[in-house]
Structure formats: structure tokens, C-alpha cells
Amino acid sequence: MFDIGLNITSSQFDHDRDEMIARARAAGVSNMLFTGTSLEESEKACAFARRYEGCWSTAGVHPHDASTWNDESAARLRALAGEAQVVAIGECGLDFNRNFSTAAEQEHAFTEQLRLAAELALPVFLHCRDAHARFLALLDPWLDKLPGAVLHCFTGTEQEAREALARGLYLGITGWVCDERRGLELRALLPVIPADRLLLETDAPYLQPRDLAPRPKSRRNEPCWLPHILKQVAQWRGEDPAWLEATTDANAACLFLKNASPA
Numbered sequence: 001m002f003d004i005g006l007n008i009t010s011s012q013f014d015h016d017r018d019e020m021i022a023r024a025r026a027a028g029v030s031n032m033l034f035t036g037t038s039l040e041e042s043e044k045a046c047a048f049a050r051r052y053e054g055c056w057s058t059a060g061v062h063p064h065d066a067s068t069w070n071d072e073s074a075a076r077l078r079a080l081a082g083e084a085q086v087v088a089i090g091e092c093g094l095d096f097n098r099n100f101s102t103a104a105e106q107e108h109a110f111t112e113q114l115r116l117a118a119e120l121a122l123p124v125f126l127h128c129r130d131a132h133a134r135f136l137a138l139l140d141p142w143l144d145k146l147p148g149a150v151l152h153c154f155t156g157t158e159q160e161a162r163e164a165l166a167r168g169l170y171l172g173i174t175g176w177v178c179d180e181r182r183g184l185e186l187r188a189l190l191p192v193i194p195a196d197r198l199l200l201e202t203d204a205p206y207l208q209p210r211d212l213a214p215r216p217k218s219r220r221n222e223p224c225w226l227p228h229i230l231k232q233v234a235q236w237r238g239e240d241p242a243w244l245e246a247t248t249d250a251n252a253a254c255l256f257l258k259n260a261s262p263a
Helices: 017-026 039-051 063-068 071-081 103-120 132-145 158-166 184-192 223-237 241-256
Strands: 002-006 031-034 055-059 086-095 124-129 149-151 170-173 198-200
Touching: 002 198, 002 223, 002 241, 017 223, 031 039, 031 241, 039 055, 039 071, 039 086, 055 071, 063 086, 063 103, 071 086, 071 103, 086 103, 086 132, 086 241, 103 124, 103 132, 124 132, 132 158, 158 170, 158 184, 184 223, 198 223, 198 241, 223 241
Parallel strands: 002 031, 031 055, 055 086, 086 124, 124 149, 149 170, 170 198
Antiparallel strands: none
């Protein structure tokens, strides 16, 4: 299986990172994409991707950190994107929910990262929260210049899903869909997503599936639970889990690994 969203640099993994990766492999998760959320975290994610076989990373500046974007940022990202392990620009986008950076700062950093991805012919790993219309307005001019894009950790409405899919985006589905309190709308729209546009991710250490049984003692999520997400998504879509696993793995390889060096 291929987990397309793992926050490998999180301090929550500092005491058992190797063991966490080993548990993932034992569960059948052989490929992972490590998320970069700032210049520093992107450099760390790339270093971890070098360390672990079958793993790659993204390089980008999350909207929360958009206020750090400056003239040097694009140059540093461009250099980092030259590393064999880096297969996408991101996590980038807009987040108007918490506004750790101003809207103007977020929009500028997002646009500059889209520009860089287009220049380097790299796919983009996208974030959007409470900013759908503005997000699409900024993204649209770049879509024909980009090789592909995934809207990571999608939790939006059916209309938002349809608008993203109409633009050719992949949708990343996490354990959010397993949450009986807030994931039911997402669960209901799963059949709307064409199988060839679906990607699976844990977003670990966040968004642990709430329906794991027995319930883990820790609330920390891990990539070893991706098979559970796959099983549940397949059930709710009415599809064979083995077929969906092969399909989503192929989707991830198509988006991220077309030009990647073997990890």
C-alpha cells in the first residue's frame, strides 16, 4: 500500500520513528510520502526519505507558515526539489480557518509555489480549508501547466469534491472518513470519487481512525492503520479491498513517481 500523507518530521515520532516505519511495513504499507510543511521540515522530510526505502517526500510551505515566505524561499525550494527523493511541491494552499498567516501572505506563497511547480514540472500536494472558492481561483490558471495535483486530506462537501474532480484533481482520503461524529458527509460522497482519482493517506500522527478495534491506548495515528482506512473506504464504496488497493497504489505511482528515481 501507498500512504501519500505522513508527517514524518512530527516530534510525536521522535522516540520510535524506526519502529513506526517497521510497523507500517509489517502491515503492508511499503510506500510512503513524507509531507514537507516549511523549508526546514521539507529538508528533514527529504532526509528521512533518503533513510527509508520505498519512501519519498514533498517540499513546500504550508499556509500556516506562509508568513515566512521571502525572496529566498523559492530558491531554496527549487534546490530541494532537485533531490531525487522530492516528488511534489507542497504542502501548499490556503487555510482561512485558523489564519496563522494573513490571507494575502497565504495567497502569495501559494501562487509562488504553483509557479515553481509549473517551472519544474512537478505535481502539487494541496491544502484547502475554509477557502474553496479563492483556492480554485488561484489554482485554475496553473492547471494546464502542472502534471497533476492532489487535494490532500479532503473533508469538503460533495459540491466541492465535484468541482475539484472536474479540474482533474486527485482527492486524498484519510481516517476522517471513519469518524462517526464529523465524517459522515465525507463517507456519503465517497462513491462520487472515480476510482482513478482516489488516493489514501493517514496524515499521521493526526486523524487516527475512531473506529479502530480495539481502540489504541494512544491517540497518535500511524501509517500501519492505512489498511483499516482502505478496508472501510472499500466497504462504503462497494468495492473489493484488494482491487481498490491496487487501484489507489497505481494512482499514487502515476501522480508522484512517473519521473522519480527508485527510492
